[in-house]
């Protein structure tokens with residue numbers, strides 16, 4: 099059954115929350131006046147009890163199997179081109195069946211105003227970018243997700259709220275929790291860290307996608323496909339305490355999604371890319387020891403690198419293995435990589451080689467052609483990756499061998515897609 103579990107997300111609020119190991123800014127964690135359930139998070143996780151539990155305000159039941167679902171919508175595209183988007187947080191029964199639309203009297207409308215009025219405008223701002231309706235009616239979609247799924251969560255029953263809570267406070271808590279959980283699940287970054295980025299032609303095996311996601315999440319999520327292309331992912335959890343501020347305990351997906359085992363496409367989206375780096379400065383030294391306990395699995399998340407070497411070689415990484423690197427003109431070759439000089443900071447980085455400064459012109463990265471662009475460096479899966487306009491994917495027409503060298507596209511538009519790892523020289 100669900101033997102392997104990993105503590106991933108403490109939702110107890112600002113005091114114990116990790117300041118930021120996610121690619122999204124988490125300043126909101128500190129600004130929000132959050133609701134407190136008063137529930138312990140040290141008891142039995144939902145779906146793992148061996149006898150009946152009576153206080154369902156602090157024990158999520160019968161919907162104790164929680165799924166954080168995300169879309170990869172390509173037709174039409176929704177959201178940023180380099181991020182999956184929120185579908186919802188669903189309280190399945192422990193056997194996978196589920197209730198829906200459990201309390202019509204709490205089918206709130208105007209979620210946007212509700213969030214703003216109750217101090218969650220940061221959550222709302224995030225939702226406007228990452229919680230998108232395929233038909234463009236985000237507000238209706240949020241209302242639907244709340245009324246269909248949120249109203250079925252026992253721990254969000256109005257009886258469970260502190261007395262004096264404003265009307266709709268439990269829905270505000272729902273949206274805050276979904277957003278917080280989603281931020282810890284950077285599917286795009288986890289796939290990219292394994293060299294898996296969107297493409298109109300490349301196909302993947304389910305095993306390779308799952309391995310990449312498992313490396314990031316620690317456990318196995320379920321992937322759904324639509325016409326042979328990935329369209330949705332479900333991350334499964336049990337919960338200790340309340341949806342308001344409990345601890346989500348990740349588990350392996352109890353059943354596989356609908357994707358076939360081979361020939362899976364991960365199609366490109368047309369949206370504007372988001373910059374997926376954070377200003378992760380407050381987690382260093384003093385606070386890190388006390389806040390890292392529940393964030394073990396997020397250490398592979400892409401974050402802004404804190405320091406970059408001044409001299410480095412740049413290696414291409416495809417499917418987790420190094421395949422050559424960049425030579426002095428900035429092209430991809432299997433020959434000895436050039437030494438690059440790096441200046442600036444991880445958030446604003448300039449590169450040069452013996453040929454001259456490096457830049458991107460007409461989408462092509464080159465050094466010594468007179469261009470000088472600003473790059474960033476991000477940490478992912480223990481690597482320091484070069485990023486351009488927030489994207490860590492680079493590509494070329496073919497894989498180099500012998501003395502051939504290929505132009506480097508500063509995006510994933512060519513057939514062979516890879517990331518560029520900065521290695522101190």
Ligand SMILES: *[C@@H]1O[C@H](CO)[C@@H](O)[C@H](O)[C@H]1NC(C)=O
Nearest residue numbers: 147148149150151152159160
């Ligand atoms: C766990 O607790 C819930 C809620 O009280 C109950 O419905 C369920 O039967 C319990 N499970 C077991 C195995 O006792």
